[in-house]
Amino acid sequence: MGAAWSGAALSSALLLISGCGDQPPAPAGPVALADRHPPQVVLVTLDTLSADRLGCYGGRDVATPHLDSIAADGVRFARAAVPMPQTAPSHASLLTGRSPFSHGLTDNWHSLAPEVDTLAELLLRRGVETGCFYNVFQFNDANLVQGFRTQVRDVSDLANDLLPKFFGWLDALPPAKPSFAWIHLFIAHTPFVPPDAHRARYVTADYDGPLDFSVRTRLELLRSGGFPPHYADEFLQLYDAEVAFLDERVGALLDGLRARDRLDRTLLLFMADHGESRALPTLGMHAFVASQETLRVPLLVRGPGVARGAVVESLVENVDLLPTVLESFGHDPVALLGELLDGRSLWPLLAADASEASDDAAGGAAGTLDADERVAFGALPCTPPPPGELPDVERLCAWQGRFKLVVQQRDGGEQEQLFDVDADPHEQHDVAAAHPNVVRALRRRLDDWLARTAARRAPAGPLSRAGQQMLQQLGYGDR
Template sequence: MKRLCILALGIVALTAAAASRPPNLVFILTDNQGAWTLGCYGNPEIRTPNIDRLAAEGIRFTHALSSNPVCSPTRATFLTGLLPSQHGVHSFLDPKFMMGPEAYNTLQEFTSLGEVLQKAGYTCGLSGKWHLGANMTPSEGFTTWTTKPDGSTQEFYDQKVIENGQLRVEHGYTTDFWTRKGVEFIAANKDRPFFLYLAYNGPYSLGRLMLNKAQNRHADYYADKPLHSFPRDAMHPWQHDNKSFHNTDAARRRMASEVSGVDDGVGEIMAALAANGLDDNTLVVYTSDQGWMGGQNGMWGMGDHFRPIGAHELMMQIPLIFRQPGTIPAAQTCDALISNYDFMPSVLSQLGLGDRMPKQPPSPGRDFSPALRGKPLADWDNTVFYEMESTRAIRTARWKYVARFPSGPYELYDMQTDPHERFNQYGQPGTEELKSELSKQLDSFFSRYAAPKYDIWKGGGSKAKRHAP
């Protein structure tokens, strides 16, 4: 009994010490995951109890969208608050920019989230996928740096990792490895403010690995499941890659197993925060770099897997969950249209550092942090924008307009009556004025924010290889 009392007093002391300093930030970012794959977003088949608990204990955004459908650009946007046509990363980076003589940090010209937090007294650690260049060298405010040497994922076992500045093979399950390094970082920095960027390369859902059986603890559970939440449909005529995954049980089961594997990691991270007395003083964010489609409309993958490049809602819709007991009320949802370029200003504001948001280049990001505290988003402009290379889109509360430079094809959807984007109204009688107004809004937004050297519509270039005309 005496020992239990001493242990309880120790936990109370840890909690009190943590509460007297700025909140920690744990930013959990997954790779290629649509919100629809999670239980808290309505999936009845894939087991995600730990992520569901995050949502139950915090706030879940129902219409969070990525501004691009590919990993390098979206990761750059999360960390800078800038669009691809501002930071210049329009697509996924070539491996030569990550390792070797041509490697360089694509964010070096900007002030990113890690740099802001480091200057505010935070210790910053990366565990997981970087894919923004110069992968061997810590950068952007991070002093702890464990990552991958590349961007794609060939498998989740016996893979190369970078740890302590050295390249080696990790023989275990890499999802568990990133989690373990995150838990170690939390324990090592429990006495000071920290920022953990836990960037899983799972569930991934691409490449030949999708036809391999999963090896994690969930594989046997899903081995005989039909997984009807993955729709069966004829292949969309715009599908360019991933054709072998359509209507394939092996691919569905692999995806489900990897989603549940990530969920295990989330549970371990939350347990580590509680064990170190940091639960109430840590802002935890769960999201994905971009959305993903697993059979809906006969589509598998994201925008770059289609020709022309796609801008379907489920390629854009990401999970977005915030949790901090005592600060963020539990069991909230927010239906506002949110973009990942809104993430950095909102997180800094929630941490009490809103005045440190970089002013140049001007971010299009807006501060949605009042919603985290249970307040309405007064005067919120319910509009978000999207781009990949020559494809751009505007999404309003009701409409989506997709334009492709220089000559289309164009798309126009009524998202209230046609949420699955089955009927393209572009060119239909009576839509001319609407199309003109949406086109003007799209052009005005990018004219305001796009940097000339990275504005592809106006002859600008990209730091990444172009993948479509």
């Protein structure tokens, strides 16, 4: 993926949040919206949140007023992609701006190489105060918290109430200090433990068997012949209850920032690391499913310089968040990362009128592809291959406009399928025969991407014993 926007777009995007003190001076014009305040950015990653559960993405089953309010007050990205449906590789891409086959962390069972620069490291070196707040997942063992000067992990906090810890950190910051915080909310991932009020509202299924809702349990059920009656219904209802709880905690975050008079001067970015698989027989198995359900996620942004109530139809990816945040602090991501950067700053889309930003949406409408148009690549997790070698993955995909190419590799052979994901979001009808040119074009882009990223791959590191135990507790089994 090309790294750079045009110079004009880049310069217009720089410093949308102005600095003070030792920060670079703000440019003249409408972008200098946060004058007198240091840049403040809060990234919230929403684990396992499918876009279609949110009201602002067309969902009707769950009340999500707070996430919907962010869409109303900011920008909603209709086509946001993640490269893998697992927590560690997806977060690694978001935090490095590099695709998984470049940063090297291609499954949950390894760690990011220390020499790979993360967003937090880049900012910390440039005078930004950095803090991360998470509870369940082993981001420390996966080496994804490097660069955060404050690291708060509380595995005892299954109520997921990390916000008091975040606000304690925020309140202690010197007033003139620019800051970057990352909050990870694991709420929509199993095990499901929604508060009683949300459970009472959403869970009506009468499954009361002895089994829990862990990944391990579902794998055992699938191997032993399928789900018992009402299990799937209760799983889906518990998931919705957790989504409602997640939205409640997002509301608490917004309220806390508002009470501190910080809401309108904080750049807030909300993005899921992957969605959940809700279809049988892969119910709840997001880590092993590379579909639109898991790879297309919600992305919402609000804050100084961000358009209000806009919807961006252009395809974007989670690697775009690193350059976006770097620019918010006045740094040129291309100058810092060069060809290692797979993302593009979102600022030209955030600040622009949505109607001007949706050119990509029509991609492939006539059954052809624009060679310059963006493609989002996805893959199922795999064990990191040796440097320079192409990965041996089970499933690869390339999504552009309405079309998605899926390459399934199994038993030494492979199968290519093409889906019209606008008309067929669950990928039921292969239309490859009707669009051979699209298949060829997407396959060429996919092969180019694999070769390009493999050539600059960083080696993955091992995962600590504690990290492996955490994965086992979550039910992902051994590797």
